Amino acid sequence: xxxxxxxxxxxxxxxxxxxxxxxxxxxxxxxxxxxxxxxxxxxxxxxxxxxxxxxxxxxxxxxxxxxxxxxxxxxxxxxxxxxxxxxxxxxxxxxxxxxxxxxxxxxxxxxxxxxxxxxxxxx
Numbered sequence: 283x284x285x286x287x288x289x290x291x292x293x294x295x296x297x298x299x300x301x302x303x304x305x306x307x308x309x310x311x312x313x314x315x316x317x318x319x320x321x322x323x324x325x326x327x328x329x330x331x332x333x334x335x336x337x338x339x340x341x342x343x344x345x346x347x348x349x350x351x352x353x354x355x356x357x358x359x360x361x362x363x364x365x366x367x368x369x370x371x372x373x374x375x376x377x378x379x380x381x382x383x384x385x386x387x388x389x390x391x392x393x394x395x396x397x398x399x400x401x402x403x404x405x
Contacts (some may be wrong), residue, residue, distance in 0.1 A: 283401060288331030289324050290316050295397040296327075299390030332337035333360045334375050334398045346399065353399075354392030361391070 283291070293316050317323075318400045334357065338345050345353075358380050365376040380388065 285328045285332055288335065288398070289328035290380060291322075291397060292325060292327040292331045292394055293319055295391075295394040296390060299393035300386070302393070303386035303389040305386060322368045325360065326368060329364050329367075330360040330394075331398060333404055334395055338399060338402045341399060350392045350396075351388070353395035354388050357391040357395050358388070 297313050297315070300308045304312065319327075337356065348356075362377045365372040369376070383391075
């Protein structure tokens, strides 16, 4: 899967997770389709996709043994690094630590890892 395809998978997994876990009606920006996603966000999604894919590869298949929380934490941390890359002074919500992220976002991050993991297992 190319980086662009991986970025799209990331975005689609994010949207599906938001729709599944967000309490109530999510903000429009949370569920904006790929074509409406800003370039910086596409680049960040592609980078995090690659980081998860590489992590899966170097684990020799053992990343499957991680807990769902550990998987979500990995995605969240990779995303935080991308926010610092793309923004001089990112919004606090973009770089919030795992413990202060809302439950819906933690669950969505874990969904993203598992979606990448599922695609990676097929290859």
